[in-house]
Amino acid sequence: MALARYREPGALSRQLYERACRAMPGGNTRHSVALAPYPIYARSGSGCRITDVEGEERVDFLNNYTSLILGHAHPRVTEAVQRRAALGTAFTMPTPEEVELAELLTQRVAYVEHIRFCNSGSEAVMLAVKAARAFTGRPKIAKFEGAYHGLYDYAEVSEGPTPDVWGDANAPASITEPGTPASVAQDVVVLPWNRPEACRTLIERNKHELAGLLLDPMPLGIGMIAPRPGFLAFLREETARYGIVLIADEVLNFRLDYHGACHASGITPDLATFGKIIGGGFPVGGVGGSRRVMSVFDHTGALKVHHGGTFNANPVTIAAGLETMRQMTPEAFERLNGLGEYVRDGLRRLFRDARMPAQVCGAGSMFLAHLIGNDDGEELVDFRSLRGFSRTNPIYGDLCHKMLEYGFILSPRGIFGCLSTPMGEAELDGLVEALGRAFSELNSSQIPAYQA
Numbered sequence: 001m002a003l004a005r006y007r008e009p010g011a012l013s014r015q016l017y018e019r020a021c022r023a024m025p026g027g028n029t030r031h032s033v034a035l036a037p038y039p040i041y042a043r044s045g046s047g048c049r050i051t052d053v054e055g056e057e058r059v060d061f062l063n064n065y066t067s068l069i070l071g072h073a074h075p076r077v078t079e080a081v082q083r084r085a086a087l088g089t090a091f092t093m094p095t096p097e098e099v100e101l102a103e104l105l106t107q108r109v110a111y112v113e114h115i116r117f118c119n120s121g122s123e124a125v126m127l128a129v130k131a132a133r134a135f136t137g138r139p140k141i142a143k144f145e146g147a148y149h150g151l152y153d154y155a156e157v158s159e160g161p162t163p164d165v166w167g168d169a170n171a172p173a174s175i176t177e178p179g180t181p182a183s184v185a186q187d188v189v190v191l192p193w194n195r196p197e198a199c200r201t202l203i204e205r206n207k208h209e210l211a212g213l214l215l216d217p218m219p220l221g222i223g224m225i226a227p228r229p230g231f232l233a234f235l236r237e238e239t240a241r242y243g244i245v246l247i248a249d250e251v252l253n254f255r256l257d258y259h260g261a262c263h264a265s266g267i268t269p270d271l272a273t274f275g276k277i278i279g280g281g282f283p284v285g286g287v288g289g290s291r292r293v294m295s296v297f298d299h300t301g302a303l304k305v306h307h308g309g310t311f312n313a314n315p316v317t318i319a320a321g322l323e324t325m326r327q328m329t330p331e332a333f334e335r336l337n338g339l340g341e342y343v344r345d346g347l348r349r350l351f352r353d354a355r356m357p358a359q360v361c362g363a364g365s366m367f368l369a370h371l372i373g374n375d376d377g378e379e380l381v382d383f384r385s386l387r388g389f390s391r392t393n394p395i396y397g398d399l400c401h402k403m404l405e406y407g408f409i410l411s412p413r414g415i416f417g418c419l420s421t422p423m424g425e426a427e428l429d430g431l432v433e434a435l436g437r438a439f440s441e442l443n444s445s446q447i448p449a450y451q452a
């Protein structure tokens, strides 16, 4: 029982959380690590496993929300970081490593002619949006309802609206987050995923004011519901028609393919944002794209967007990222994505055999399974179709706890996970088997059409 010690009154995680709550609001500094009744504190990680402060070991299917594609403490990455740290960690000067990582990424991603580094995916998105505005001289951006792109005010608009405020399905309302001026909503056009006709109308209506369209080809916030055939190409055409900068958010989905998510989807954006895996486990962001658009950052030309940042391209992050990218050869991607297919197949079989209506989404080395609340094969197509059952059901929290008990780390907000290279079929078979056990032990009234 891998949760027995965690549940004890004297559990170290409980004690740490009590201290955390005295020093930090809500006891954390990142909402994505919150877990009821208190988080499990990590002590160490190695390969695809994490050991918590109580000494329990579990297989990690979250990998710091997809950023650790080589798993924890990969010996080559650790060695590169130690070597670099001993030589100094930050200078008011560039270092050779940043040139190497910039070269590697511009060679690997065909549409990235120039790239710049920053410290997070959120910053990368902010810089890309500013670049699109500076390049076009227009104020607005378009983004998809439900899509998550980090913390920038404009990118946060309508990332999780509720039915009472979300408005017309063909012209979704622009909903700002608390703390953001309402005026921000006027500069964000919210698009419905997988509805080309509605998108066409909204883009056409705002064509003189739209600087950029922010697009994640497989958005986690929209349940990783795949774009319908032709949808991404259609968006590329519409943006090109009106001179709107197409910004691909590859922060999470760069792990889909050796050349990135856009390559895998067959589209060529003007700009893209990067993060997560390119930092090898350290804080990172990147914005890259065509020379023409990226020239807005060029201080030797007609500089339009100022780009500072005390720790941009810090050599420790870059050393870890470089080593990680070098390990991720085309063969390594092929193997990992093959395992992704294997686990998605395993999940489909599990749901079929248990007669549970479910839709298994995800691609490459990621999976996201939605339990659908009816039996009539209703297909999930967009953010709104998730609301009926998948996003709100408390079963996901209970399931997460059960899985922790069985030794697996999954998201508490859905059956979401990603793979790392130290994994093999044994870990994936274990995951699917444990999920089956978890379903049979949970209260069947919460689970649609479960047949034990």
Ligand SMILES: Cc1ncc(COP(=O)(O)O)c(C=O)c1O
Residues within 6 Å of the ligand: 065, 119, 120, 121, 122, 123, 125, 148, 149, 150, 151, 216, 220, 249, 250, 251, 252, 253, 275, 276, 284
């Ligand atoms: C698609 C996408 N864009 C942007 C971000 C923000 O990146 P960061 O958390 O590094 O700021 C994330 C983070 O999960 C993301 O998934």
